[in-house]
Amino acid sequence: MSQAGTLTWFAQHETRLAWRDAFAMMTGGRADRGRKVAIGILAFQLFIHAVAYFAIGGMATLALENDLPTLIAVTVGVVLAGSAVLSQAMESVTRTFYSRSDLDLILSSPAQAHSLFAVRIGAIAVSVGAMSLLLIGPFINVLAWLGGVRWLGAYGVILAVALTATALAIVLTVGLFKLIGPKRTRLVAQIAAAVIGGLFAVGLQMAALFSTGTMSRLAFLHSDQVLAHAPGVDSALWWPARAALGDVQALILVVIVSLAGFVLATVLFAPRFANFAVAASGVSHGGTRLHGAGRAFRVETASAALRRKERLLILRDPWLISQSLMQLLYLLPPAALLWNNYAVSGGAAVIVVPVLVMASGQLAGALAWLTISGEDAPDLVLTAPVAPSRLLRAKVEAVMDCIAVVFCPFVIALAFISPGAALVAACAIAASAASASAIQLWFRSQAKRSQLRRRHSSSRIATLAEALSSITWAAAGAIAAAGSWLAVFVVLIAIGIVAGVRYFSPARAQG
């Protein structure tokens, strides 16, 4: 056992808590599910390996040169992954500042809090790195198996990306803290994290669209414009790409530089985290801003009051807004595609419709969870003299209202290109959102709104069903937009999925 209050002692403490937290999240709090979860993870990894084999197996044996097009493509891949990792790290750093949990206990103790924060910074790097390993690792394994050990260098790049992203996240969040103060940092950092996660991918897609007129990123990256403006092959900018392609010297350099950046950020900022956490705890959340002072008292019907309440809660939830923003961000490429194809071709609809339908299903699922399961005052609502069915209907209506507000502009824009496709999109969006809401309704279980992040762990069947129904409705929309009657069969499959989910839902079991 290490001496209390030291770095290793805090590391042991945090590891124990993190393990128990992760285990509880994976098993849903039931210790007897450990074996099933292990088998599930193994099966998932085998599945991803199979996907990797069929997706990129052919690339493994390619004699990739360290030429400019290859280096650009690999670098962009690294940056794409890195932006997602940076987004995750920023969110984790923000949470370290603002979540109280055991901080009051530790900060009020005589222990050196900077040791704890150094451990927590390390934990952020480990968690974001682990997530990348889980998803990218199988692809590296397949490449190494078929193409030789040189591909294993990509593991080093994952480590470097995790370290660099964590260091950058610390610098960015601390910068925000200094620049705009603890009160605004929380909201801005959450939104920035969401935007950073998607901005590069979306920006690249849009650049491809406007320069080459297609959605192909590769065509854009290999275009003469990009090649002409890119630095030479000897530039340090390509080190990560060289490292990923098996250049040992570049790999060592990349890992050393990222490690140095990470250590520097930790040494510089960990001792100040205690001050940030104390400042963050003194923040008054929304206490000073007045809402509706001076306006007339407004009383509506029960349904209207419920819908209004849900709208207000959604609009005043910065984290939810940042998450929604992320979903909306991914709608920008199809929106740009619409713009680009305006009055030129109806073909764009086949790409746009499924994206809209998918996004509506995902957004509706999150909103339905918030309004139905994430009710903060369930006793109040249940003791109201309103039939339960009316309460639930009002909540679902609130979700559908939000979906309508978000997606109507896209459907209207689509109508200028292809009225038929717009009609298909409107129907499929409504069906996808209604299905996702219904699934959340059938699998509802009381939770706190703040647990939205973990809603997927409460019911895996609901999560899978929600994704599957969104995908199927998206496919149906795409096929219908292409003018094929085959869409009818896909619609029937989607209805079958929703009906099947209803059959297995706890709501049906309870009658």
Place this chain on the structure above:
Amino acid sequence: MHQDTLKPALEIRGLCKSFDRPAVEGLDLYVRPGEFYMLLGPNGAGKTTTLRMVSGLLRPDDGSISVFGVDALADPVAAKQIIGWVSDEPMIYDKLTPSEYLEFVAGLWNVERGVAERRARDLIGWLGLEKVAHARCEPFSRGMRQKVALAGALVHEPKLIILDEPLTGLDAGSARLVKTVLTERVRAGATVIMTTHILEIAERMADRIGVISGGRLIAEGTLQELRERVGTGDSCLEEMFLTIVEQDAAAA
């Protein structure tokens, strides 16, 4: 109105509810209109379960519940219309202001706009929430949250107010304010049923006291009636309560 005074505010007969084990077992309870009724009992006695069933938050396994003559199990919506419920854990919305919260509650109980506005203004004034009426509830202390929740429970002027440990965690000033508001309500004709572990409050405020243990009503009456029953002279409620619970445990 005259009809209502003839009907019991609450009449419970043979109420049963089991979870892993029986929580309420054949409970009979009769609360008169305009009465301040305190329900006491040790932890796990079945007080909260009983009140949650009356409020429509739990479905009983057996028995009947009548609120001012309305069958709460057959017509829960009509019963809820005349009940106000406050739990020990104030459940309000962090992102709404007290004023918006009261608008929302008034909407749920279908209170006419002008009436709701006047009541909301009065409640906000009585409970000392004027300065924060238009600020979000997020940074509120527990006492302020409880006051907002209480205002919500009273905005539709319920005839039966049910409070489960409403004074838990409140400072002396807030607790006094809550007690004053409740006493005013009883004076105005409302019926209050409240659970508490603070026996001095029960001693001072209650018209009648019911003691529940093991899901059954084991003693009931005014303070004087309970004294006579226990035969402890002019002892305090705490002493009587402990004697009653011990006697019941010994008899069981």
